[in-house]
Amino acid sequence: MQYHVSPGTSTRAITLVTVLLMIGIPVAILILVPLVIFSFALLALILPPMVLLGCFWYRVTGYQVRADRITISRMASDVDIPIRDIESIEFDPDGMKRSLKVFGNGGVFGFYGKFWNRKYGKYRAFVTDLKKVVVIRTGENIFMLSPEEPEKFIEKIKGKLRVD
Numbered sequence: 001m002q003y004h005v006s007p008g009t010s011t012r013a014i015t016l017v018t019v020l021l022m023i024g025i026p027v028a029i030l031i032l033v034p035l036v037i038f039s040f041a042l043l044a045l046i047l048p049p050m051v052l053l054g055c056f057w058y059r060v061t062g063y064q065v066r067a068d069r070i071t072i073s074r075m076a077s078d079v080d081i082p083i084r085d086i087e088s089i090e091f092d093p094d095g096m097k098r099s100l101k102v103f104g105n106g107g108v109f110g111f112y113g114k115f116w117n118r119k120y121g122k123y124r125a126f127v128t129d130l131k132k133v134v135v136i137r138t139g140e141n142i143f144m145l146s147p148e149e150p151e152k153f154i155e156k157i158k159g160k161l162r163v164d
Contacts, residue, residue, distance in 0.1 A: 001156060002062055002063075003062060003064070003147040003148065003152075004062055004147070005060055005062055005063070005129070005146060006148050007110070008131055008132070008146070010107060011109070011110055011128055011129065011130075013107075014106070015107065015109055018107075018108045019052065019108075022049065022051065022052050023048070025044065026044055026048055029044045052108070056075070057074075057076045058076045058112060059075070059109035059110050059112070060074055060112060060127070061073045063145055063147050063153070065156050065160070067160075068082060068083055070083065070136075070145075072145065074126075079124075079126065081138065081143055083157070083161065085139055086136055086137070086157065086161060087137045088135075088136075088137045089134065089135070089157050089158065089161075090135050091132075091133070091150045091151065092133050092134075093130075093131050093133055094133075095120065095135050095144055096111065096117070096127060098117050099115045099116065101113065101114075102114040102115060102116055102122070109128075110126075110127060111128075111130070112126050112127065115144075120142050120144075122142070123141070123143065124141060124142070124143050125143075125144045126143065126145050128146050129146045132146040132147065132148070132150045133146055133150075134146065134147060134150050
């Protein structure tokens with residue numbers, strides 16, 4: 001079963017501001033920088049779109065609940081969570097509050113990568129809406145996802161856990 005994602009207010013705002021900056025800075029450089037330092041200007045023109053493309057490429061496009069795993073769908077590469085490894089699953093709309101980004105993306109097209117906070121310690125986030133966070137604990141990892149309908153998503157997973 002496919003579960004859709006939608007960007008929350010934070011994701012939309014951060015993405016909009018970042019895209020405007022990533023486009024505005026190269027345009028300003030093109031206009032203001034003399035041709036003498038063209039190599040710097042060329043780097044400034046190429047780097048921002050590449051960063052945006054990377055963020056877009058790794059964004060979460062949805063979640064699929066299969067017979068034996070949850071698949072986090074992304075353009076770059078999918079991530080699987082085996083259902084047999086799930087120890088607990090819960091809805092926590094404050095799950096990512098006061099988190100530190102260890103390595104990843106903090107809001108452009110979503111929040112994904114490795115994060116840390118006092119409540120959960122180290123975890124991997126694949127979140128597009130900070131108000132719809134579902135926390136999945138496995139033996140070794142904690143994952144945070146944000147399906148459009150968190151309660152239905154959790155029910156489906158819990159049903160699979162009871163069956164096994």
